[in-house]
Amino acid sequence: MKALVKDKAEPGLTLRDVPEPAIGAGEVLIKVLRSGICGTDLHILAYDGWAQGAVRPPLIPGHEFVGEIVEVGRHAGEAPDQGGLAVGDLVSGEGHLVCGKCRNCRAGRRHLCRSTVGLGVGRDGAFAEYVALPASNVWVHRGPVDLDTAAIFDPFGNAVHTALSFPLVGEDVLITGAGPIGVMAAAVARHAGARNVVITDVSEPRLALARKVGVSLALNVAETSVAEGQRQLGMREGFDVGLEMSGSPAAMGEMVANMTHGGKMAVLGLPTEQFPVDFARIVTSMLTIKGIYGREMFETWYAMSVLLEGGLDLSPVITGRYSYRSFEDAFAEAASGNGGKVILDWTA
Ligand SMILES: NC(=O)c1ccc[n+]([C@@H]2O[C@H](COP(=O)([O-])OP(=O)(O)OC[C@H]3O[C@@H](n4cnc5c(N)ncnc54)[C@H](O)[C@@H]3O)[C@@H](O)[C@H]2O)c1
Ligand SMILES: [Zn+2]
Ligand SMILES: [Zn+2]
Numbered sequence: 001m002k003a004l005v006k007d008k009a010e011p012g013l014t015l016r017d018v019p020e021p022a023i024g025a026g027e028v029l030i031k032v033l034r035s036g037i038c039g040t041d042l043h044i045l046a047y048d049g050w051a052q053g054a055v056r057p058p059l060i061p062g063h064e065f066v067g068e069i070v071e072v073g074r075h076a077g078e079a080p081d082q083g084g085l086a087v088g089d090l091v092s093g094e095g096h097l098v099c100g101k102c103r104n105c106r107a108g109r110r111h112l113c114r115s116t117v118g119l120g121v122g123r124d125g126a127f128a129e130y131v132a133l134p135a136s137n138v139w140v141h142r143g144p145v146d147l148d149t150a151a152i153f154d155p156f157g158n159a160v161h162t163a164l165s166f167p168l169v170g171e172d173v174l175i176t177g178a179g180p181i182g183v184m185a186a187a188v189a190r191h192a193g194a195r196n197v198v199i200t201d202v203s204e205p206r207l208a209l210a211r212k213v214g215v216s217l218a219l220n221v222a223e224t225s226v227a228e229g230q231r232q233l234g235m236r237e238g239f240d241v242g243l244e245m246s247g248s249p250a251a252m253g254e255m256v257a258n259m260t261h262g263g264k265m266a267v268l269g270l271p272t273e274q275f276p277v278d279f280a281r282i283v284t285s286m287l288t289i290k291g292i293y294g295r296e297m298f299e300t301w302y303a304m305s306v307l308l309e310g311g312l313d314l315s316p317v318i319t320g321r322y323s324y325r326s327f328e329d330a331f332a333e334a335a336s337g338n339g340g341k342v343i344l345d346w347t348a
Contacts, residue, residue, distance in 0.1 A: 002346075003128035004327055006059045011047045013127075015327060018060070021124060021132035028085060028135050029071035030093070032346045034151035035126045036064030037334040039179075044121070045331055050272075054121055062127030063095035063120040066150035069138075076135035085135055090145070092153040093126065094137040094301070095119040096294045110297040111161075127324070129346055139301045143309060148318045152180075152341050153304055156314065157295030158268055159184035159245075160303050165266035165290055166241050169193040174226065174239040176255055177246025177269055178206040178218065180341045183317050185243050187213040191312045198229050198239070200251065205338040212316035221251070226258040239263060249275035261285050268292045317341055323348040 001020050004013045023029045043051045044061045055061075069089045077085050085091075098105050098113035105113050119125045119133070141150055149156070163185040173194045175182050178201035189197045196216040201207050207218040219229045230238070238260035244252055247269035255265060256278055265287060282289065295301065308314075320342035322330035327344060334342040 001129035002324065003060045004062070004324070006044055006047070006055060006057045006061060009047065009052070009057055011045065013045055013061070013327065013331075015325070018128070020130050023071060023073040023076075023132045025074040026076050026135055027073040027132050028069050028076050028091075028138060029073075030065075030067040030091060030131050030133060030138075031070045032065050032067040032126050032129060032131055034066050034147055034346065035062050035344045036152040036155065037330060037342045037344065038064055038155060040118075040121065041127070042331065042335050054118075059120075060124040060126075060128050061120040062125035062131075063093070063118060064152055064154040065126035065131065066090065066092050066141075066147055066153070067126075067131065070130070073135070085138060085140065090141045090150070091138045092141065092150050093119060093131070093133050094139060094295065094297055095125075095154050096297075097123070097134060097137060098297075111294050116294070127327075127344065139298060139305075141305070143305070145305075145308060146315070148321070148343050149308065149314050151343055152314070152318070153301070154295070155181050155341070156184055156304055157300045158292070160188055160307065161295045161300045162243050162245070162266045162268045162292045163188040164192065164300075164303060165292065166264040166288075168241060170195050171240035172196040172233075172235055172238075172260075173198070173241045173243065174255060174258060175199040175243045175245055176251035177201060177244070177248070178203070178210040179245065180317050181268065182243070182245035183210050183213055183340065184314060185245060186210055186215050187312060187314060187317075188307065189243070190214050191307060191310070194241075196233050196235065198226070198233070200226060200229075200254070201246070203337065209316060209319070209340055213313075221254065226254045230258065237261075242266070244269045247271045249277075252277060256281050256285075256287065259285055259287055262287075264288045264290070266290050266292050318343060321345060
């Protein structure tokens with residue numbers, strides 16, 4: 001099969017023929033139809049400091065995908081939490097493979113596993129014509145779903161997990177960072193009944209993308225402040241819910257400063273280094289801060305499917321589509337930081 005391989009401990013990816021993965025008991029083999037390019041994949045491509053610590057070549061990266069089950073391993077068809085799996089099922093994959101043995105796993109809180117292995121990071125992933133996955137990591141699309149949207153269920157799940165961490169109905173929501181995940185979170189917050197949804201970024205093209213999903217205000221914080229945004233909307237007491245989706249220390253500072261007393265913050269953005277925050281403000285504003293990693297298995301996945309069935313539209317977020325043969329162009333577009341999600345088609 002064709003696959004994009006990180007062959008050596010240096011920058012780059014190679015498109016080449018590799019053997020199809022063999023599946024073990026409890027696993028399924030999936031023919032990949034489309035995959036999404038994530039920031040993680042850009043780190044692996046560039047082989048930066050994080051990637052050097054996390055990845056051991058040779059590795060096939062890629063963890064965001066949709067595909068079709070072509071083989072069901074021993075016992076995999078009965079995965080109890082999936083209601084049965086069969087050849088021909090259209091599926092996406094949960095990219096966090098959990099240990100099944102730790103306290104949280106055994107209590108059913110698999111997203112809190114302490115020994116998670118990442119698909120396309122710690123084991124071969126979905127930038128290939130076929131990928132093997134434990135049946136317990138498979139999400140079956142039981143109803144009709146747009147294939148590009150199904151390819152990005154993993155980051156969509158980050159957005160949903162974060163956005164639905166705290167009640168949003170009628171609340172004023174601040175989202176810092178209008179990358180693909182921030183924009184999807186804005187769409188979810190809108191759909192879920194927030195009053196004002198304010199999103200910030202320092203990139204105009206990304207703010208333009210956010211406007212397409214119907215935010216109340218898309219603020220360029222290189223030019224203006226969140227406090228000024230509050231004034232424009234007639235807000236007086238600060239945001240009820242904050243969703244941090246940039247990983248930027250400045251954005252985190254702005255958020256803490258603009259929350260209402262008793263406000264709730266869900267933080268998905270991953271800072272690359274430690275940074276100071278106004279902890280006295282967090283204490284005296286009595287803020288709740290929750291870190292978010294991945295998706296809840298499989299409550300978030302259920303929410304994603306029914307949000308789409310209920311009319312949530314993510315199509316503005318997908319801005320690039322390429323055949324896997326043009327992967328270099330696809331990665332260049334994803335790395336430009338100007339658009340939304342970029343999709344690789346493994347059938348064209
Ligand atoms: N916790 C998890 O499980 C998890 C999973 C996936 C991604 N992430 C992280 O979530 C974040 C969002 O992911 P993404 O793919 O949308 O990333 P992205 O890098 O495409 O988007 C981040 C956006 O933040 C903007 N930004 C930079 N400085 C800012 C500032 N001061 N104020 C407001 N915005 C600012 C950038 O211009 C960019 O558009 C990233 O930090 C990513 O590493 C975390
Ligand atoms: Zn991802
Ligand atoms: Zn575990």
